[in-house]
Amino acid sequence: MLHQLYSGLGAGLYPLLVLLRPLIEAIGGRFAYGIGQRLGRYPEIASVARPGVRTVWLHASSVGEVQAAIILAHALLDTAIDVSIVVSSTTEQGHRLASSRLPAATCILAPLDLPQAVRRALRAVRPDCYLCLETELWPVMLTEVRQAGIPMLLLNGRISQRSFRRYRRIRGFLAPLLDGFRQVAVISEADRERYAALGVPAARIWVCGNLKNDMEARSPDQVRAANRRRLGVDAERVFLCGSTHEGEEEQLLEVFRALAARGPAVWVIAPRHLERLPAVAALLRRAGMAFDLFSALAAQGRRANVVVVDTMGDLADLYAGGDYVFCGGSLVDRGGHNIVEAARWGRAVYFGPHMKDFQDAADTLVQAGGGFRVADARELTALLLAHVDAPDEYATACARAADMAAGQRGAVARQAALVREVLAAR
Structure with a gap:
């Protein structure tokens, strides 16, 4: 009943959006980007299906999922099976990243989850397989794909403890959607348990690890040197804070001041959400700290000792340029973020007590001696300065x-194998 209501409302909304499309495009903004494709209109690709070539539709929501999709797409394109890859995303940043990193794939904006848009998109792409990354569970899309007889796989699946509590309340709505997946590849044992609790048969769930851990640390010394040149640093110590959330920059400011008291230092802040940039800028101005935007460094060079990362998709490599790396979402209760992205460059990682969304990786890194869990900013300061002295x-x-990061690789091979099995059966 709930699905019928959702689908019916979407069907009624579609003609209104088509009618308003010229106005939306005239106004501009993020809702206007690719609005034609969001409505299921892909005249520029017509159909990517070719005789003897299997078409794989790989859906990744935003930049984080696109980074995982890039790894998987390369693995599938390198296989002996002839495949054509279509990568869809729901954000402008994700679409631009996919287009720049996957020239061999067809990169599109995902259709809005409205029946007419989804059906038009399926007719244009005509996929042999639909791959959904992480928790992109769009009800209309999954229903239409299943009814069309197209096999679906959920890859790199993860459900945070916070999300699981919400999903459990609508288990009756989610269970039929999840039942449409032939295989579910999850990151951790905790994810396996949560998907099983939501109704996925245990026999279909595979713990495969995180695709993002297969990001290759290519030429670490060269990548480190390139990023330090871009930051305009030489002997300065770089304190790089990635994926920070509200309430963390204030605490990390005092850590940086303590580090800067020991000698020349640069603070690089990469907020998790770009809409927080004005708030971060306001904080720095109140603290009397000048800063540069990362996007402006190439044109003007670095003029201040603080750099605010205002771009998407650069952080994963930027970690290589840091000396002391902190992973955000952990001093405040946001569940933490992927610490292996930094560890793969040979950077030890500091993080706070709130890492429940990445608990396995955090525990493994601590046990390996390459990660440091701190209770608060005061403990982080003491530990970081101790490392400066040693x-x-x-x-x-x-x-x-x-x-430790090298030992976490292999997820892409396991998940690509699941895809190849489905394609071979087609």
Whole structure:
């Protein structure tokens, strides 16, 4: 009943959006970007289906999922099976990243989850397989794909503890959608348990690890040097804080001040959500700290000792340029973020007590000696300064972080194998 109501409302909304499309495009903004494709109109691709070539539709919502999709797409394109890859995303940043990193794929904006838009998109793409990354559970899309007889796989599946509590309340609505997946590849044992609790048969769930851990740390020394050149640093110590949330920058400011008191230092802040940039800028101005935007460095060079990352998709490589790396969402209760992205470059990682969304990776990195869990900013300051005073000990921790990250790889091979099995059966 709930699904019928959702689908019916969407069907009624579609003609209104078609009618308003010229106005939306005239107004501009993020809702106007690719509005034609969001309505299921893809005249520029017609159909990507070719005789003897299987078409794989890989859906990744935003930048984070697109990074995982890039890894998987390369693995599928390298296989002996002839495949054509279509990558869809729901945001402008995700679409631009996919287009720049996957020239061999067809990159589109995903259709809005409205029956008419989804059906038009399916007619244009005509996929042999639909791959959904993480928790992109769009009811109309999944229903239409299943009814069309197109096999579906959920890959790199993860459900945070916070999301699981919400999903459990609508288990009756989600269970039929999840039942449409032939295989569900999840990141951790905790994810396996949560998907099983939501109704996925245990026999269909595979713990495969995180695709993002297969991001190759290509030429670490060269990537590190390139990022430090872009940041305009040489001997300065770089305190790089990635994926920060509201309430963390205030605490990290005091950590940076303590580090800067020991010698030349640069603070790089990468807020998790770009809409928070004005708030971060206001905080720095109140603190009397000048800053540069990362996007402006190429044109003007660095003029201040603080750099605010105002771009999407750069953080994963930027970690290589840091000396002391903190992973955000952990001093405040946001569940943390992927610490392996930094560890793969041979960077030890500091994080706060709130890492429940990435608990397995955090515990593994701590046990390996390449990660450091702190209770608060005061403890982070003390530990970071201790590492400044013991460079050999810190270098050992960085090497251990790299070893741990190398041991986490292999998810792409396992998940690509699941896709190949489905394609072979087609």
